[in-house]
Amino acid sequence: DIQMTxxxxxxxxxxxxxxxxxxxxxxxxxRYLNWYQQKPGKAPKLLIYAxxxxxxxxxxxxxxxGFGTDFTLTISSLQPEDFAVYYCQQSYSPPWTFGQGTxxxxx
Amino acid sequence: QVQLQExxxxxxxxxxxxxxxxxxxxDSISSYYWNWVRQPPGKGLEWVxxxxxxxxxxxxxxxxxxxxxxxxxxxxNHFSLKLTSVTAADTAVYYCAGSLxxxxxxxxxxxxxxxxxxxxxx
Numbered sequence: 001d002i003q004m005t006x007x008x009x010x011x012x013x014x015x016x017x018x019x020x021x022x023x024x025x026x027x028x029x030x031r032y033l034n035w036y037q038q039k040p041g042k043a044p045k046l047l048i049y050a051x052x053x054x055x056x057x058x059x060x061x062x063x064x065x066g067f068g069t070d071f072t073l074t075i076s077s078l079q080p081e082d083f084a085v086y087y088c089q090q091s092y093s094p095p096w097t098f099g100q101g102t103x104x105x106x107x
Numbered sequence: 108q109v110q111l112q113e114x115x116x117x118x119x120x121x122x123x124x125x126x127x128x129x130x131x132x133x134d135s136i137s138s139y140y141w142n143w144v145r146q147p148p149g150k151g152l153e154w155v156x157x158x159x160x161x162x163x164x165x166x167x168x169x170x171x172x173x174x175x176x177x178x179x180x181x182x183x184n185h186f187s188l189k190l191t192s193v194t195a196a197d198t199a200v201y202y203c204a205g206s207l208x209x210x211x212x213x214x215x216x217x218x219x220x221x222x223x224x225x226x227x228x229x
Binding site: 032 | 142152154166167169202204220222
């Protein structure tokens with residue numbers, strides 16, 4: 001199985017901050033890397049797919065980059081509605097696997 | 108965009124079979140890979156398996172060994188999950204999710220149900 005490791009596991013930030021979350025895979029996943037946002041009691045929501053493609057309807061302050069084993073999710077200016085848990089997921093080789101999550105909360 | 112809705116018992120006894128159904132609306136059931144993803148309370152996400160309409164092929168997480176069966180009923184626009192010999196470790200919110208693999212679509216989960224909590228307890 002491909003192991004996905006996110007860092008940090010949690011972070012505290014203020015509205016307006018630039019936030020970066022990294023995701024590393026145990027072997028290359030090419031560009032088969034996706035990012036999700038999950039709020040309490042809700043299903044995950046797709047933000048970024050294919051490493052850098054913005055899902056329709058997602059604000060442009062979210063962006064993704066990377067290739068191979070190292071990926072980044074960036075929120076350019078954190079908004080109140082962005083406080084949530086973020087997961088990366090590889091869809092390169094089954095079983096599809098997720099990172100352990102990064103919780104973004106209010107400083 | 109496709110909408111998904113899970114249904115099934117919220118309580119299952121240990122050693123019995125967990126059965127869930129996901130109804131698909133808003134798009135053709137034939138275009139997607141249909142997945143199950145679960146999340147134990149307070150923990151992260153785990154992919155359970157998928158069924159693909161075009162060839163009926165399935166794939167599941169090896170961590171679940173041979174306990175997983177998935178099926179698809181195109182006439183009723185729904186797909187189903189059965190997980191046998193459940194234990195407390197199978198207690199989780201179970202989500203159904205649709206994914207696409209074509210062109211720029213590289214298997215991302217584009218649509219999710221709202222999730223249903225299944226508790227394994229006697």
